[in-house]
Amino acid sequence: MADAAPIPLGLIESLRSARRICVFSGAGMSAESGVPTFRDALTGLWERFDAERLATPEAFHRDPSLVWGWYEWRRMKMRLAQPHAGHRALAGLERRAAQLTVITQNVDDLHERAGNTNVLHLHGSLEATRCVRCAAPFALPADIPQEPEGGRRIEPPRCASCGGRVRPGVVWFGESLPMPILQPAHDAAAACDVWITVGTSGLVYPAAELPLVAARAGATLVQINPLPTPLDAHYDHVLSGTAAQCLPELFAQERDRASLQPGRS
Ligand SMILES: NC(=O)c1ccc[n+]([C@@H]2O[C@H](COP(=O)([O-])OP(=O)(O)OC[C@H]3O[C@@H](n4cnc5c(N)ncnc54)[C@H](O)[C@@H]3O)[C@@H](O)[C@H]2O)c1
Ligand SMILES: [Zn+2]
Incomplete structure (x- = not known):
């Protein structure tokens, strides 16, 4: 993340103390995998x-x-396509840390192929015909x-x-999102301590709604995107960079900090 701003200490601390984390991904998450x-x-x-x-x-x-x-x-x-370093960083987070829910608008399976097991596909899946x-x-x-x-x-x-x-097993324009997916996504948003949005412009419902649910519940909100989005003002932290750059860097810094302070869990 050579050109990106350093990751704020407050964000690292929020991640370290988080018991529940939500990651909310969009098409930008898969872009560096070539999808x-x-x-x-x-x-x-x-x-x-x-x-x-x-x-x-x-x-x-x-x-x-x-x-x-x-x-x-x-x-x-x-x-x-193959999962990239950002997908692998999220799989690593699930293996070692807090309860992680990945809520994705993507219809690919790159999060699962990287190793995440708790993935909610808001817009369905290309394979689920x-x-x-x-x-x-x-x-x-x-x-x-x-x-x-x-x-x-x-x-x-x-x-x-x-x-x-x-x-195709996807949600088309004009169709409603499946409640068996939307409801747990909503519940996870309302219960998380940290909410990380990555690779989505987040303008369409429920993209626009879910981060606000997390914010109302008191979560720390993080935005990862190489470009500004109209919702940046709602976020506590905005990391300007790509998914494959920012996610590994974020969790590497969190791990480094954990090893400096062995008394804390
Ligand atoms: N891979 C897939 O499953 C796939 C592919 C195409 C579209 N879709 C879906 O179709 C809908 C519309 O998609 P869309 O293509 O207009 O995208 P979108 O509206 O979700 O916006 C993509 C965002 O990703 C950001 N971005 C681009 N490259 C990035 C990177 N390397 N790292 C982080 N952020 C990056 C862009 O700045 C933009 O804000 C969404 O539901 C989307 O998820 C899914
Ligand atoms: Zn039939």
């Missing part, structure tokens, strides 16, 4: 669309092979899809029970 953001994912076949016109139930209904092909291409990108008609889960083949750069149309598979089309 394309929505805008980057609109290449080739899809470049004349915008994400709001592909990631909707109406788009899937109108042109299922266009939408399914886009998601298969994104799933390939995700499967080829299901039938549009009867909602039966559909098991995708285990091997990595081989999709050409630029993309292609692919007819979605059919449900074995009812013959309905299989759809």
Whole structure:
């Protein structure tokens, strides 16, 4: 983190004494693993669309092979990507410290592949596909899809029970977030001592709401982003840098401080 400001001592102390920590991640968390953001994912076949016109139930209904092909291409990108040092730092935190809840808007599985076990996917998961008609889960083949750069149309598979089309397991624009995920995310926010937002502009509900729940409950709020966000004023600490830079540095400094003060837990 050569160019970033030093990490404030007060933040290190808050982390050291925290019993419950929440990490709230968005697309920026996966950027350094090479997972394309929505805008980057609109290449080739899809470049004349915008994400709001592909990631909707109406788009899937109108042109299922266009939408399914886009998601298969994104799933390939995700499967080829590897967790980075920031993901590994969060897995290390879970192994050695406080109760950690990762609340992510990402539909990839990079937090899990790094080793985190308590991950709430607010916007679903690329792998959790299901039938549009009867909602039966559909098991995708285990091997990595081989999709050409630029993309292609692919007819979605059919449900074995009812013959309905299989759809991506993500929350599309216009759909509500699943309560079995949103409720525990809300509870974790209300109960945490430290809240760390990383790689999200945090403007859309519930992105905008959850950090405020944590703030009202008295948590220390930390923002990690290379760019300013409109919500920075709500945060106690703003670390200007990337996920792969700031997260390892933050927890390394916390560990160093712990080893200097062996009397404290
Ligand atoms: N990997 C995925 O699962 C994936 C990919 C594309 C989109 N999405 C989802 O689609 C929605 C909209 O996404 P979006 O792409 O507009 O992003 P977003 O609105 O969540 O904003 C991304 C933020 O990340 C910051 N950022 C960029 N690089 C970063 C880095 N290396 N480290 C830390 N922060 C960084 C940007 O400054 C920006 O504020 C969100 O729900 C998002 O999570 C998910
Ligand atoms: Zn079905």
